Amino acid sequence: MTSNICDNDSFALTYGRARLASSGGQKRYTAPRDPSGEIPNVLHRPGLNPLLCLLLIPLIGVIWLRKEKIEVGFCGTGTPQWLREESTVSRWARTAVGPRCAICPQHATCYPNMVVRCDDDFALASHPFSLGGLIPVTPLCEAVSGRPLQVRRVVQQTVEALQDRSGQLECRNILPIREDPSFVGFSEAEVKFEIAQQNPNLAEGDFDTLWNEALWDAVAQGEIVRSGQGSSSTLTLLPTFTKYLHVACATRKLLYRSFTEYAGNILAFMMCACCYYHNHRLASKVINKLQKTDIALRQLSQRLNSTPRTG
Incomplete structure (x- = not known):
């Protein structure tokens, strides 16, 4: 018992130090060993999760693009530092990588950092795709009163x-x-x-x-x-408006053509469905009447059996 304690104390004193051993005239360092024969795990560095890296890289890119888009702002109002003429970034990198400037909406005055002030009789309305300002999309100035509201209605x-x-x-x-x-x-x-x-x-x-x-x-x-x-x-x-008309018209034509070609089959199917539903309703009514009759007969039989016989 005493020898084990001494061995553990001596290992604790020499743990973490390097022992110098000579072999063939050369010196080398060897790590100390546990007297029990087990090699302790001195250094443990957990690796990064690759899925976390895959999620962080696009997130960082999106945050950077949002920041640059806000700095670029509207055309003629703002430019980020790396897009300026005195910047060392090449011209092709400026046009290929960085975001483009946005056009200032009508009936509004635009300022740097995508700040918009609408004119009188107009109210600022966020774009449906902006997600409450999370995505830097150009807002709209909608008419709310006066002459602009009449113009918008027309x-x-x-x-x-x-x-x-x-x-x-x-x-x-x-x-x-x-x-x-x-x-x-x-x-x-x-x-x-x-x-x-x-x-x-x-x-x-x-x-x-x-x-x-x-x-x-x-x-x-x-x-x-x-x-x-x-x-x-x-x-x-x-064309951006007429393409929806193409889809709607094609759908109407397809439905009309399908109905005219398969009108007989559709009518036959509807008649069969109506007959099946009518027969199902009649059968349900008959079954309900039989169940009620059966319950009444059982109750009557129980009453007759429960009454005592006289004579």
Whole structure:
């Protein structure tokens, strides 16, 4: 017992030191050993989790891009340090790696770090894809009162009218309106007359002024394309709007064609389903009546058996 304690004490005193041993005229260091024969684990360095590294690298990149996007800001308002002319970063790296500047929204004044101040009668509205400001996306300035609100209503009415006309023309023809070479657009005079019918409270002069402002606003925002001048001018929607019309029209055509081709089968299936449902209801009613009759007969039999017989 005493010898074991002494051995442990001596190992504890010499633990962590290097012993100098000579072998063949050369000196080498050897680590001390435990008297019990086990080699202690002196150094233990846990490695990094590779999955954690895979998650951290994209996260760091996204944070860096968000920071640079905010510093770049709107065109003409801000530029990060590494994108300036006196920077040592090459020109191709500036244009390939870094984010691009954003266009300042209409009816707003833009400042560095993507700060936006809307004009009077306009309110700042965050973009749906900004996720509450987490993603630096250009906000919008929406009309809330006064003349701008009337202009915005006329713009929406014009876009809806063009969408209805485009949908009717496209679903009637085989080719989409953008692929039809004979299609040049809808007459501005006809669209203007249709919008005027929707605003009967406005005088003719007031509506003309409002129409010109709304048309200019819609063209500036890229919602409508205006071709020609004067009475021969035409209005069309952008391809970004007409592609949804293509999908809707193709879906309507597919449903109509499927119904006309399989109308007999669909009607037969519906009739069979109705008959099955009717028979199922009748069978359920009969089963319920039989169950009630069976319960009543059992109760009557129990009462007869429980009554004592006299005589």
